[in-house]
Amino acid sequence: MAAPWSGSDGYHVQLQRDSQFLCSDQRMHTELVDRLVLQLNRTNPQILTDKEAQRFRNLSVPTTVRLAELLVHLQGKGEEACHEFYRGLQIHAYNVYFNLPTRVSRRRGPLFFLSCFSLAVGLALLYYYGEGNLSATGPFLSFSVLGLGSEVLLAHAKDGSKIQ
DSSP states (O other): OOOSOOTTOOHHHHHHHHHHHHHHOTTSOHHHHHHHHHHHHHHOTTTSOHHHHHHHTOTTSOHHHHHHHHHHHHHHHOHHHHHHHHHHHHHHOHHHHHTOHHHHHHHHHHHHHHHHHHHHHHHHHHHHHTTTOSSOOTTSOEEEEEEETTEEEEEEEOTTOOOO
16 A cells, blocks of 8 residues: 655644645545544544544534544544544545645656656757757757656657757
8 A cells, every 4th residue: 555645754744734635625525534434433443432433423513624623633643543544545535545635746746857857858968969059950860858747758850850
């Protein structure tokens, strides 16, 4: 199972960063919050006791309020509680888990770096083989690296072709 954090940040820090997104996401409906509460209660009663579970399942309180209180409660319980919440979210609502801000930034980070690095290498090759002139590539095969979305494409041009 993939961890939802990168670097030295733990689950507690990640849950702090993801809390606003989770509380505003329409996919975090009453049924899903109930499933998460029940799983936390059943698998780890030391994280969420029966009494606490009843409090977070109280239907007279709006779901967003119950969820916000649950997230604060789990952060107060520590790293293991936050980890178990992420585990439950991944099991019961993978589409929400996959789109968490902390996961999205982790997925896009390396791609952005590779795209920029590839573009720099492509420009360096064009400059080197074009004898300092980036508009004409000379008789050598040159490469232009373009980052498009989540794919990196290599396009090549031969003698006299103009790269756009």
